[in-house]
């Protein structure tokens with residue numbers, strides 16, 4: 001497919017009309033005699049599989065995406081469980097760490113502090129302005145659990161958007177990966193002669209707030225139909241930019257809201273399995289978090305809905321959740337707390353600081369232990385055994401990314417719990433067998449929901465992304481398990497079904513947007529659910545029908 005760009009003016013801004021054109025057959029002699037599309041797919045797959053290291057596979061796939069976008073997405077769709085760990089976590093973490101060294105050519109938009117006052121001008125340099133529908137924006141300040149990676153954060157925006165395209169059929173030309181470069185406090189990068197970003201420490205909080213005001217305003221002027229996903233901002237900024245901008249522009253924060261939705265969904269299914277193995281009512285679950293950053297608190301807030309769905313009040317729901325950070329259990333008597341930790345701070349404990357996780361598990365007696373702490377191995381044998389002492393089927397979700405920061409490995413959790421654990425992790429682990437049974441880990445990663453949230457919000461032309469739209473994505477995902485998946489005790493559907501799942505999630509999100517009157521595309525109101533689902537699926541971009549060869 002080639003793209004033809006025709007300039008035109010709208011609201012005083014020059015835009016480009018994007019028209020995809022079928023690729024003309026190359027003149028005879030310019031391709032080899034036996035260039036069959038299906039054989040070439042096999043050739044690409046073989047080249048990919050011949051590489052030993054995942055980072056080499058990542059580089060190969062980035063180049064393939066550049067040279068033959070359709071082929072890249074055909075491979076993604078046909079081999080999703082093989083491709084996802086390469087284009088996303090865990091490999092994307094290594095790609096970010098090494099970005100300045102493996103960089104070949106630009107693929108995304110860099111907006112730097114040097115552009116302050118001229119951000120609109122920089123945004124207008126994007127070649128596909130009129131087609132833009134979704135941007136993933138990071139400032140690189142907390143990439144996965146890897147910390148401040150500055151301008152090296154760009155691959156996370158690229159990776160998330162590849163999943164939008166593969167998982168929800170968003171047109172590649174409608175996506176904009178953005179990395180805001182406002183410096184880095186990563187000393188190693190500042191000293192690296194190959195580092196691609198600004199060679200300066202991060203700007204102050206006040207300067208950052210001013211910069212973001214201009215950035216968001218200009219984004220809405222230049223890209224009036226754009227939905228924004230904030231990604232991997234350090235926790236304070238993640239919370240403050242979400243609350244400053246969410247009522248003014250269509251946006252959501254993936255780490256707070258997307259993660260909240262995906263974990264609520266998995267927890268709904270896990271709690272049913274766990275409760276079925278004991279006589280414990282669903283309302284009696286007790287959840288302990290290791291990690292109280294944007295992800296931990298975001299998930300905690302979303303899990304309040306689990307208890308409210310069981311009929312509990314807001315206060316009763318709050319009482320079911322305990323948070324632990326690097327200083328131990330979070331409680332009022334501990335001293336000054338960061339703003340985002342206050343809501344879940346316990347009032348029913350007043351002893352000395354409690355820092356040992358086994359001691360905390362024995363104090364709280366949780367039914368579920370969730371890790372969003374970036375602390376590898378924090379759920380060790382003693383911790384998992386303590387969980388088993390209180391539960392016939394303990395729920396253990398080590399959700400930190402990438403895989404080498406996971407609080408616990410699946411095989412260990414199975415072994416230490418003697419096959420009783422109900423498990424989901426942020427990055428994928430292989431299945432394992434225990435006493436003749438094959439056990440499957442879940443992947444509790446926001447990748448299950450953000451493509452569908454984005455697709456729904458884009459099609460409804462939502463003016464804002466509401467909490468109920470996020471919750472709808474979660475309930476839609478929880479209900480999407482097939483009978484076969486339930487029989488295998490899966491708590492998330494198989495990733496191969498992502499397009500169907502995204503369509504279902506988009507439908508739920510659109511219906512809530514309509515109910516809350518934030519849909520600017522009111523035509524979709526006339527469709528019943530069957531028609532709407534057909535409409536959504538019909539809108540999905542399909543690489544098979546756009547052959548490059």
Ligand SMILES: NC(=O)C1=CN([C@@H]2O[C@H](COP(=O)(O)OP(=O)(O)OC[C@H]3O[C@@H](n4cnc5c(N)ncnc54)[C@H](O)[C@@H]3O)[C@@H](O)[C@H]2O)C=CC1
Nearest residue numbers: 144145235291292293294295325326373400401426445446
């Ligand atoms: N599975 C998923 O879909 C997602 C996973 N994550 C992962 O969650 C992790 C955390 O992300 P954020 O909350 O944004 O980061 P953050 O840095 O804001 O939060 C980390 C939290 O862990 C706590 N912590 C650090 N060391 C600890 C220790 N030794 N013991 C107990 N707690 C400790 C910190 O006090 C802080 O509360 C990252 O690894 C990230 O990749 C984030 C979003 C989505």
Ligand SMILES: CC(=O)C(=O)O
Nearest residue numbers: 144232255401445446
């Ligand atoms: C998955 C994700 O968004 C994170 O680890 O930050």
Ligand SMILES: [Mg+2]
Nearest residue numbers: 144231232255
């Ligand atoms: Mg993230």
